[in-house]
Structure formats: structure tokens, C-alpha cells
Amino acid sequence: MNVYDAIKARRTVRKFKQERVPQKNLEILVDCARMAAYGANMQPLKFRIITNDNELTELFPYIKWAGYLADGAPKEGERPCAYIAVLGDTSVKSNGAFETESGAAVTNMMLEAVEMGLATCWLGAINRAEIHNILSLSDNLQVTYLLAVGYPAQESRMVDMQGNDVKYYLDESGTVNVPKRSMEDILIK
Ligand SMILES: Cc1cc2nc3c(=O)[nH]c(=O)nc-3n(C[C@H](O)[C@H](O)[C@H](O)COP(=O)(O)O)c2cc1C
Structure with a gap:
């Protein structure tokens, strides 16, 4: 698949098959984020892959899905089996401005996911403080976004x-x- 086709094919999906994404594929997505463009080449982001059932269940109430749809959230049996948390590391970049870098990183991951036959949902309407606690993150890491990743069921x-x-x-x-x-x-x- 060429890049234009991947850009055209990528759509946000919010309902997923209950099939695990291989860890290797999730790590390739993070590798794609690693290679994104970063202002001043600072590379201030870290990533956490979330596939553990307890964490998946705990995170879910802190995510808002599909603001324009009355019934757009995934139901039991449709929830993503993986998320990648995008984290800004203030020990690398102290001003806490991670939006642009996160966007570049998430975009790289979303496009590679298309190539892999995976679907994604970029999640910004999230309770960052609760997610920080659930993931037991250190104080220097700020949650910027979650990326839900899975095989599409929509x-x-x-x-x-x-x-x-x-x-x-x-x-x-x-x-x-x-x-x-x-x-x-x-x-x-
Ligand atoms: C910064 C950002 C935050 C988003 N946050 C959410 C979110 O919290 N929940 C959700 O269901 N979709 C979220 N989305 C997905 C958008 O709704 C989606 O990208 C948009 O409707 C366009 O659809 P498309 O991605 O299929 O082109 C977010 C997208 C972006 C870029």
C-alpha cells in the first residue's frame, strides 16, 4: 500500500474484534512514532503499550467516545484489546508542550496500522490524571493521548x-x- 492510499483508507474506528494484536505489531507502531519529526529533534515522548486485561478494564470509564453519536462507544465485546499511551517526558522537555509532537507520533502510528490491517481511534477526551494513576506512571510523564488499536469491527x-x-x-x-x-x-x- 502506498502512503496516499493509506492516508485515504485510514478512518477512525471505535468498535473492534476481540482478537489480540501481536505485541510485535504494537512495538512496530511505537517504532514508527519513534521515527516521527520532532521540533529541534528533542524526541520528548515515551510510549506505553496497554494490553493487560485489568488495565484495559480500568481505563475504559475514563475515555469518551464519539461525541457526535448518541450510541458511539464500544459495547462489551467491541472494546479495543490494546491502547498505546503517548506520554510527554518533562525530564526531556520541561515546558510541557507535547501536542505537536504527539500529533506527529500518533499520525505515524495510525498510518502504519492501516498497512497492518489494523484500525485506530485517537483519543483526547480522556481523564489524564486517572489514566496516569492506573498506569502507575512516574511524575515526569504526562499523558497526552491514547491510541486505541485493534482489528476493526465497524x-x-x-x-x-x-x-x-x-x-x-x-x-x-x-x-x-x-x-x-x-x-x-x-x-x-
Ligand atoms: C486530537 C484528537 C482527539 C480525538 N479524541 C477523540 C476522542 O476522545 N474520542 C473519540 O471517539 N474520537 C476522538 N478523535 C477522533 C476524531 O473524532 C476523528 O478523527 C474525526 O471524527 C475524523 O474522523 P477520521 O479520523 O475517520 O477521519 C480524536 C481525534 C483527534 C485528532
């Missing part, structure tokens, strides 16, 4: 945006429709 596709309506929605078949702005809308000439 279809999601891009659709043309109608007007300014950015809200994704489910159609009759349960497919998530994600409106994207047109090129005419975003490319200023």
Missing part, C-alpha cells in the same frame, strides 16, 4: 461535507460517515 468512510456540517453520523447499515471538506473549500488560490 465500517467507516469519508463523505462529501454538506455545508459546514462536520458531524460524523451512522447510516442505516451502521457505517460511520465522516464528512470531509472539499479541495475547493480548503485550497486558497
Whole structure:
């Protein structure tokens, strides 16, 4: 798969098969994050792979899923079997600004996941303090995002945006429709 096709194929998925992702694949995703672009090449991020059943169960209440959908959270039997926590290390970068770097890292992981036949959901509506406790992280590590990773049990596709309506929605078949702005809308000439 070439990069353009991976970018086009990647869609957020929030329902997953209950099939474990091999640890090796999860580590390859972290390796892809490792190779991302970082401002001043600081590389201030650390990563924690979460596949332990207790941790998966404990984390779940501290994640908000699919803000635009009434019933968009994964149910029992649809929850992800893996997350990768993205952590900003203040002992490497003391100003606590990890947003941009985290975005580059998560994007690399999401695209490699497409190549592996995996789906992801980038999670920012999370209770960072609770997650920090559950993962027993040291004080120098700040949780920036979680990335849910798994084999997809849900279809999601891009659709043309109608007007300014950015809200994704489910159609009759349960497919998530994600409106994207047109090129005419975003490319200023
Ligand atoms: C910074 C960021 C935070 C996000 N946080 C959440 C979240 O907390 N819960 C969720 O269900 N989706 C979350 N998403 C996924 C977005 O809803 C999704 O990317 C968007 O609807 C576009 O869909 P697409 O990824 O399929 O293109 C987040 C995405 C980004 C970039």
C-alpha cells in the first residue's frame, strides 16, 4: 500500500474484534512514532503499550467516545484489546508542550496500522490524571493521548461535507460517515 492510499483508507474506528494484536505489531507502531519529526529533534515522548486485561478494564470509564453519536462507544465485546499511551517526558522537555509532537507520533502510528490491517481511534477526551494513576506512571510523564488499536469491527468512510456540517453520523447499515471538506473549500488560490 502506498502512503496516499493509506492516508485515504485510514478512518477512525471505535468498535473492534476481540482478537489480540501481536505485541510485535504494537512495538512496530511505537517504532514508527519513534521515527516521527520532532521540533529541534528533542524526541520528548515515551510510549506505553496497554494490553493487560485489568488495565484495559480500568481505563475504559475514563475515555469518551464519539461525541457526535448518541450510541458511539464500544459495547462489551467491541472494546479495543490494546491502547498505546503517548506520554510527554518533562525530564526531556520541561515546558510541557507535547501536542505537536504527539500529533506527529500518533499520525505515524495510525498510518502504519492501516498497512497492518489494523484500525485506530485517537483519543483526547480522556481523564489524564486517572489514566496516569492506573498506569502507575512516574511524575515526569504526562499523558497526552491514547491510541486505541485493534482489528476493526465497524465500517467507516469519508463523505462529501454538506455545508459546514462536520458531524460524523451512522447510516442505516451502521457505517460511520465522516464528512470531509472539499479541495475547493480548503485550497486558497
Ligand atoms: C486530537 C484528537 C482527539 C480525538 N479524541 C477523540 C476522542 O476522545 N474520542 C473519540 O471517539 N474520537 C476522538 N478523535 C477522533 C476524531 O473524532 C476523528 O478523527 C474525526 O471524527 C475524523 O474522523 P477520521 O479520523 O475517520 O477521519 C480524536 C481525534 C483527534 C485528532
